Amino acid sequence: MRLTHGRVTLELHELRQAAGPALLLLHELYGSAASWGEAPAMWPGAVYALDFCGHGRSDWIKGGGYYAELLVSDADAVLAQVGHAAVAGAGLGAYVAALLAGARPDIVPAALLLPGAGLDGGGERPDFDRPRVPLDVAVPGEPGGDHDPLVRVLEDVRPSDYVAALVEPARRLLLLEDGEPRPPWWQALRRHPRAEALTGDLRAALACLAG
Numbered sequence: 602m603r604l605t606h607g608r609v610t611l612e613l614h615e616l617r618q619a620a621g622p623a624l625l626l627l628h629e630l631y632g633s634a635a636s637w638g639e640a641p642a643m644w645p646g647a648v649y650a651l652d653f654c655g656h657g658r659s660d661w662i663k664g665g666g667y668y669a670e671l672l673v674s675d676a677d678a679v680l681a682q683v684g685h686a687a688v689a690g691a692g693l694g695a696y697v698a699a700l701l702a703g704a705r706p707d708i709v710p711a712a713l714l715l716p717g718a719g720l721d722g723g724g725e726r727p728d729f730d731r732p733r734v735p736l737d738v739a740v741p742g743e744p745g746g747d748h749d750p751l752v753r754v755l756e757d758v759r760p761s762d763y764v765a766a767l768v769e770p771a772r773r774l775l776l777l778e779d780g781e782p783r784p785p786w787w788q789a790l791r792r793h794p795r796a797e798a799l800t801g802d803l804r805a806a807l808a809c810l811a812g
Contacts, residue, residue: 725761
């Protein structure tokens, strides 16, 4: 499904058709809807997955840049089509899922936050000593594939109190913990009054999200 949103056209994938609660999947940095593997089969209802702008089959932005709030608006445009849906996000998609849950508590009953690429973002404060790599130069460890090199700037700086304030209206947050360190914004969300820490695998986490 192709959705026109602002200056770009987004690719929305319907990965599973079924009666029951809907789920919207939001991929990690440099990922796409294809990153979710067998996850759609673990959900009891319809499953949709978005390719963020600059990723997968969605358009690249021309004459502008990428930032997390732009991806939130991408996902919000999807919800306008899909309607009431739980949200699961990995890495950068987890950050977006949290902000979306805070912005649309009327139609997002719960959000599941998962680890993945882009989870750390740019940190709490700017690192002025960090070397800046030209966008036409390959970065070790960065995957190839279907993404705009400019999406690197999605690793921008956001303080944790910014995220905590915007997510405060969310109805339910599920944070999948695996013992690995988490960035300050994630740590702040652990104190959300409707946050729940989960352990285990993706299947168990999705079952909790559906419950």
